[in-house]
Amino acid sequence: MTEQIHCGQCNPPGVFAARAGRTMLAGAWNENPIAIQILGICSALAVTRSAQAALVMGAAVTFTAIFTNLLVSLLRRFMPQSVRLIVQMLIIATFVSVLDELLKAFHPEMSKELGAYVPLIITNCIPMGRAEGFALRNGPALSMLDGAANGLGYTGVLLMVGSIRELAGNGTIAGFRILGDWYVKSDFTLSPSGAFIVLGLLIVCYNAIRLRAARAKEAAHD
Amino acid sequence: MRTSGSLYTICFATLLAALCGLLTGGAKKYLKPHQDRHMDAVKAKAMLEVMGLKIPANSGELAETYNRHIMVTRYGDLDIYERIVPETRWARRPQVVAWAVPFAGQGYINRIEGLISFDLQKQTIKDIVFTSISETPGLGMKANLPEFRARFRGISIDAIYKADGVKLVKPGTARQPNEIDAIAGASMTSKSLERMINEAFMRIMNNPACRGEGGND
Numbered sequence: 001m002t003e004q005i006h007c008g009q010c011n012p013p014g015v016f017a018a019r020a021g022r023t024m025l026a027g028a029w030n031e032n033p034i035a036i037q038i039l040g041i042c043s044a045l046a047v048t049r050s051a052q053a054a055l056v057m058g059a060a061v062t063f064t065a066i067f068t069n070l071l072v073s074l075l076r077r078f079m080p081q082s083v084r085l086i087v088q089m090l091i092i093a094t095f096v097s098v099l100d101e102l103l104k105a106f107h108p109e110m111s112k113e114l115g116a117y118v119p120l121i122i123t124n125c126i127p128m129g130r131a132e133g134f135a136l137r138n139g140p141a142l143s144m145l146d147g148a149a150n151g152l153g154y155t156g157v158l159l160m161v162g163s164i165r166e167l168a169g170n171g172t173i174a175g176f177r178i179l180g181d182w183y184v185k186s187d188f189t190l191s192p193s194g195a196f197i198v199l200g201l202l203i204v205c206y207n208a209i210r211l212r213a214a215r216a217k218e219a220a221h222d
Numbered sequence: 223m224r225t226s227g228s229l230y231t232i233c234f235a236t237l238l239a240a241l242c243g244l245l246t247g248g249a250k251k252y253l254k255p256h257q258d259r260h261m262d263a264v265k266a267k268a269m270l271e272v273m274g275l276k277i278p279a280n281s282g283e284l285a286e287t288y289n290r291h292i293m294v295t296r297y298g299d300l301d302i303y304e305r306i307v308p309e310t311r312w313a314r315r316p317q318v319v320a321w322a323v324p325f326a327g328q329g330y331i332n333r334i335e336g337l338i339s340f341d342l343q344k345q346t347i348k349d350i351v352f353t354s355i356s357e358t359p360g361l362g363m364k365a366n367l368p369e370f371r372a373r374f375r376g377i378s379i380d381a382i383y384k385a386d387g388v389k390l391v392k393p394g395t396a397r398q399p400n401e402i403d404a405i406a407g408a409s410m411t412s413k414s415l416e417r418m419i420n421e422a423f424m425r426i427m428n429n430p431a432c433r434g435e436g437g438n439d
Contacts, residue, residue: 049359075238077225078225078234079225079234080225080226080230080231080234081225081226082226082231083231083234083235087234087235087238090238090239090242091238091242093242094242094245094246097246097249097250098245098246098249101246101249101250101253101257102249102253104253104257104260105253105256105257105260106256108257108260108264115356187360190360191360
């Protein structure tokens with residue numbers, strides 16, 4: 001029987017896949033940027049008046065997080081420590097500017113609807129947090145996965161908030177009528193205070209599900 | 223590799239800044255024609271809407287409808303968009319049935335831009351359309367609702383001229399022919415709109431060429 005020998009520099013087969021799985025699960029669920037870390041709340045409240053806007057905003061943050069993580073990871077060995085935060089900020093700003101131009105060119109109505117919140121991704125804690133917390137210590141592939149996972153986690157919560165607000169506010173989801181003409185439109189969930197309440201309730205549900213799953217896991221171990 | 227020296231840091235920062243500058247500059251340059259094309263389409267759609275024309279779904283038809291029905295004519299120092307009814311078997315010459323002029327100014331939060339049109343046969347305001355408005359959601363943004371825009375339609379040009387402009391008054395108190403109910407809870411946006419619309423209106427009324435006194439160029 002032959003035994004495979006590994007150099008120590010590279011990961012044995014299966015290790016990368018396991019790490020990738022853990023990274024995805026952590027970003028998207030266990031350490032969800034909004035529900036657990038309470039990051040990126042400002043944009044999450046402001047742009048979730050409709051499911052479509054929430055989805056585009058989520059995609060924008062995901063794009064920025066993926067490519068920022070990739071570049072930061074590629075440059076991590078060459079990056080002077082004293083200026084690393086400003087370098088990360090510059091990289092984020094570059095991708096956000098490109099994204100903003102792309103939105104203006106190909107999805108201008110949405111660019112108008114999202115307004116200043118697309119340029120404000122530069123100050124969103126998620127891309128910066130992942131670049132500093134993950135991409136500086138990991139390889140490009142895992143870093144991109146981490147960016148994608150956190151972006152997806154953010155998008156998922158945004159989409160849920162956007163869908164609930166739009167459904168309760170207009171009786172539609174992504175512009176499609178779900179509730180009939182009998183439904184009386186309500187401005188409350190579309191208002192900023194309504195956004196806070198919807199997001200708060202969603203976080204309560206999210207944590208209740210996580211807690212229940214954790215207890216079930218503990219019980220299974222016992 | 224030693225990455226802590228000042229010279230290394232300066233070189234690294236310069237190279238990265240140049241790379242980022244190239245990327246953003248390249249994206250801006252490459253995407254500009256797409257953005258301009260979109261802006262033209264937005265303006266054309268707004269013009270067709272304010273002139274009461276149906277907006278075609280595809281861009282080819284949009285350009286065709288615009289070219290067929292809209293014409294820009296210079297009256298003195300003022301460009302006026304005219305809606306023309308193309309010549310038919312019964313009407314040998316194209317007829318101008320409406321005029322539109324742009325209006326713009328500072329709103330409560332951001333700059334507001336739009337178009338106002340006048341029905342030349344009925345001598346009334348035909349419609350107003352906003353091409354750019356970003357006011358307080360739920361308050362100033364109500365200006366963009368069809369209900370608010372409908373309040374302008376049918377107001378007599380003569381009544382506005384005699385009263386020195388339209389007046390946006392407290393909701394529910396409009397009595398005079400030149401008065402319109404303002405947006406509830408958005409007095410600053412309403413005041414700004416009143417000023418912009420009156421400026422656009424007076425630009426036409428104070429222009430001798432528009433009143434047929436000087437002929438057009």
